[in-house]
Amino acid sequence: MGASVRRARIRTVTASLLCTAASFLALSTPVGANPNSVNPIPVLNGTNGLPALHGRTQAVAQATGLLSPNRTQDYNVLGTDLGIMWDNGNGQILTAFGDTAGVGIPNLLVGSLWSWRSNILVRSSDGNLADGMTFDSAPRDVLGQAKELVPSPKIPSVEISRIPTAGIAVDGVQYMSFMSVKDWGDPGRWATNYSQLAFSADNGENWTEAPETRRPATGGNGNFQMGAFVKDGGYVYQYGTPPGRGGLVFLARVPEKRIRDLDAYEYWNGDKWIPKYADAAAPIVFGGVGELSVQYNSLLGQYLMLTTDGRNSVVMRRSPSPTGPWSAPEILVDGSELPTMYGAYMHPWSSGPDLYFLTTVHTNYNVLLMHTTLQR
Numbered sequence: 001m002g003a004s005v006r007r008a009r010i011r012t013v014t015a016s017l018l019c020t021a022a023s024f025l026a027l028s029t030p031v032g033a034n035p036n037s038v039n040p041i042p043v044l045n046g047t048n049g050l051p052a053l054h055g056r057t058q059a060v061a062q063a064t065g066l067l068s069p070n071r072t073q074d075y076n077v078l079g080t081d082l083g084i085m086w087d088n089g090n091g092q093i094l095t096a097f098g099d100t101a102g103v104g105i106p107n108l109l110v111g112s113l114w115s116w117r118s119n120i121l122v123r124s125s126d127g128n129l130a131d132g133m134t135f136d137s138a139p140r141d142v143l144g145q146a147k148e149l150v151p152s153p154k155i156p157s158v159e160i161s162r163i164p165t166a167g168i169a170v171d172g173v174q175y176m177s178f179m180s181v182k183d184w185g186d187p188g189r190w191a192t193n194y195s196q197l198a199f200s201a202d203n204g205e206n207w208t209e210a211p212e213t214r215r216p217a218t219g220g221n222g223n224f225q226m227g228a229f230v231k232d233g234g235y236v237y238q239y240g241t242p243p244g245r246g247g248l249v250f251l252a253r254v255p256e257k258r259i260r261d262l263d264a265y266e267y268w269n270g271d272k273w274i275p276k277y278a279d280a281a282a283p284i285v286f287g288g289v290g291e292l293s294v295q296y297n298s299l300l301g302q303y304l305m306l307t308t309d310g311r312n313s314v315v316m317r318r319s320p321s322p323t324g325p326w327s328a329p330e331i332l333v334d335g336s337e338l339p340t341m342y343g344a345y346m347h348p349w350s351s352g353p354d355l356y357f358l359t360t361v362h363t364n365y366n367v368l369l370m371h372t373t374l375q376r
Contacts, residue, residue, distance in 0.1 A: 038114070038365035040079025040101050042067050047364035057314070057332045057372040061132030063358060064097070065366035070122075070135045076102035076145035077120065079365035082291065083358030086167040086229070087348045088174060092136070093124045094204050095358070096164035096176055101365060102145060107154060117148035118161040119178065121204045127349060129356045133369050139205045149207045150178055150198050157183050159193060165291070168229035168236060170256050174200040176207065179225050179243060182217075188245040188290070192217045195225045197260060210260050217243065220267070220278030223250040228294040230303070230322060231256065237294075237322045238265075239305075240281075245290030245342070246310055248283035251323060268323050284324045285317065291343040294322075299352055300374060306344035306357055311335040314344045314359060314370075332372050333359070 039045040047067070050059040062068045064080050072078075082098040097120050104115030126134040141147035152162040159180050166177040180193040197213040200206060215221035224240030231237075236259050241247040251268040258264035266273040267281035274280035285305070292307035305317040305326060312335035318327040333341065340362035347356040353374045358367050 037112075038079055038101055038362070040065055040365040042364070045364045047361075050368070051338055051361070053333060053337050055331070055334055055337070056375075057370050060129065060356070060369045060371050063133055063135075063367045063369050065364070068366070069132060072122075072135075072146075075138055075140055076104070076143075078102055078114075080120065080367060081360040081362070081365065082164065082343050083345050083360070083367045084164050084167050084176075084293070085345055085347055085358065086169060086174075088123075088203060089169040089172060090203070091125055092203070093126075093133075093348060094121060094167060094169075094174060095124065095135075096121050096149070096167055097367065098163045099161055100146065104145075116154075117146070118152045118154070119149045119164050120146040121149055122146070123204065129347060129349075129354075129369065129371070133347070133356075133358075149176070149204070150209065152180070160184060165195070165226040166229045166238075168231065168259075170231075170236065170259055172201075174204050175229075175259060176200075177227065177229070177238075181243075185244075190244050192225045192243040195221075199260070213260055213262060215262075215278070220250075220281055223248070223281060224252065224278065226291065228292050228305075230294050230296065232296070232322055239292065239294050241289055241292065245308070246288040247290075249285035249289050249292070249305075250281040251284050252278070252281060253322075285326050287329065291345075293345040293357070295346050295348060297350075297355075297374065300376065304346065304355075306332070306346055308342050308344060308359075309335075312339055312341050314341065314357075333370065 064072045079101040080097040084096045085093050088094050100117045100120050101114040106113050122135040122138045124135050138146045150162050161181045162178045164176050164178045168175050176198050179195045182191045182193045184190045195215045197210045198207040215224050225243045227240040235253045236256050238252045240250045252265045254265045266275050269280045270282040288310040289307045294305045297304050302318045309315050313331050314333040315329035316332050343360045345358045350356045355372050355374050357370050360367050
């Protein structure tokens with residue numbers, strides 16, 4: 001089947017099912033991180049255009065969904081969340097999204113009208129973000145839709161999803177960390193089975209799991225179920241949090257070439273690096289941290305950490321080194337203006353005073369590109 005035929009089929013299926021889906025989901029209320037209660041249909045979910053913000057940060061463009069210039073509905077992405085970005089080392093930004101709603105066979109077992117994938121990926125070479133982030137391509141399945149990179153069985157209380165949490169390129173290989181979600185639980189308090197790396201040698205087209213990197217959700221490994229990657233001085237630094245939102249931040253590092261060797265990791269205990277024992281890691285950031293991203297900013301000469309806090313505000317912390325000390329949080333987007341916002345993932349090509357990042361608004365279950373001006 002040709003690509004144009006597959007795209008036409010998706011558009012036809014989308015058009016025929018949107019009315020049914022919209023009438024059903026107009027009665028649904030988004031809840032926590034659970035993807036089963038989402039409504040990505042504009043207007044019916046209360047969304048018609050970009051939010052008007054009154055602080056130092058503005059919404060630039062919707063990156064995904066029916067209101068996005070990227071027309072992600074053409075590959076069956078009506079709604080999605082997160083948006084973890086990293087430089088692939090060859091002139092592109094790879095972005096991994098989380099639970100993704102599309103049309104097709106619904107997940108009735110878990111009460112969802114949508115057919116959903118736990119993770120998808122897009123590529124972008126767009127260096128001018130002032131007017132939005134343009135996507136070049138996405139790995140697709142035989143139907144032409146954005147494919148699930150690391151499949152999950154989606155069985156409640158066994159494994160309901162596999163969500164990407166961080167990504168990085170090392171020696172031309174792409175690495176993605178994901179968490180195996182056991183149960184969504186109460187809003188913001190989901191439980192995981194483990195976290196683990198997957199890797200791709202073909203620019204994110206196909207992924208292979210690395211079970212030797214699996215961290216069970218117990219003991220010190222339980223503090224690295226989610227997180228962020230940063231490369232510095234020949235090391236990959238891994239910032240970790242427990243599953244859910246409102247946790248603490250912990251830190252590990254590993255020589256780049258040994259990223260798949262858990263025995264090569266060292267853990268920061270607040271004073272020095274301790275080899276092998278994740279239990280030795282001490283918190284480096286307090287105050288309630290959810291999904292996060294970390295990167296070095298050359299203008300400020302500091303490392304920046306973005307996350308959402310307990311009020312669902314996007315906040316930024318600064319540090320002179322990967323280990324800290326980290327500053328008090330600065331509010332970039334107040335949670336009162338976007339109450340269902342979560343996740344804040346920095347674009348790796350942000351430069352000068354301009355910081356671009358992706359954040360999710362759950363009420364329309366799509367991802368926005370945001371811009372803020374950095375202040376010394």
